[in-house]
Amino acid sequence: VYNVCLxxxxxxxxxxxxxxxxxxAAYRALGRFRGGSFRAxxxxxxxxxxxxxLRRRRRRPLPLEAAAAVAAPSHGSPLQSYLQGELAAExxxxxxxxxxxxxxxxVLRDVEGLSYEEIARASGSSLGTVKSRIARGRARLREHLMAAGFSPSGASEEG
Known part of the structure; x- marks a missing residue:
């Protein structure tokens, strides 16, 4: 739950x-749980x-330091660690x-590993909507990474 929120x-x-x-909220609503996937x-x-x-803060921009702090630690050479950290932050x-x-x-599909059906239940959306959101989100994320200088293979094109 924390990872999804982060x-x-x-x-x-x-x-x-x-x-x-x-x-x-889950504790208070536990009596209303109707079965199915508890995780979803x-x-x-x-x-x-x-x-x-997000509504409370009106999606104010995230400071770059905060985005970098979310990046996962990596192992390997200092250069590999640096590049992995940069990619994770981006x-x-x-x-x-x-x-x-x-x-x-x-996040639910690629980070948490949920199935499309579980994501549909968790988000209250149809299966087709979930697939569309994932495809569009991946395309937009890919465009963002390419604009930031990362190639589709994940290697940085900078320097």
Whole structure:
């Protein structure tokens, strides 16, 4: 849940708050859980908490330092570590520029590994809508990365 919130919001403190809000809301709504995938139900609540936060802040831009802090640590040579960190930070910046519905679908599929059906349940959308959001989100993210100097293979074209 925290990872989804972090990818949706891009800031650790906001992700922690949204995660807490999601678990409180899930606890209060546990009696209304109608079966099915508990994970999808919980991620739907987390997504709603993130949407609430995005509405509250009116999608103010994320400072570059915050996007870089979300980047995953890497192993290998210093150059590989640097390039992986740069790519991870640029992916996070690109994710934050996507519409929230596309961002959620991409995070749930490519980061959390949910099936299309689970994403449809978690987002309250049809299967076709989920597939469309993922395809459009990936295309926009690819365009963002290429504009930032990263080739489709993931290697930086800079320097």
């Amino acid at each position: 990818r949706m919001l891009g800031e650790r403190a906001a992700a922690e708050d949204a995660t807490q809000d999601a678990f409180i 139900w919980l991620l739907r609540i987390a997504a709603n908490a993130c949407y609430d936060e 992916i996070q910046r690109g994710l934050l520029r996507l519409p929230p519905d596309q961002r959620l679908a991409l």
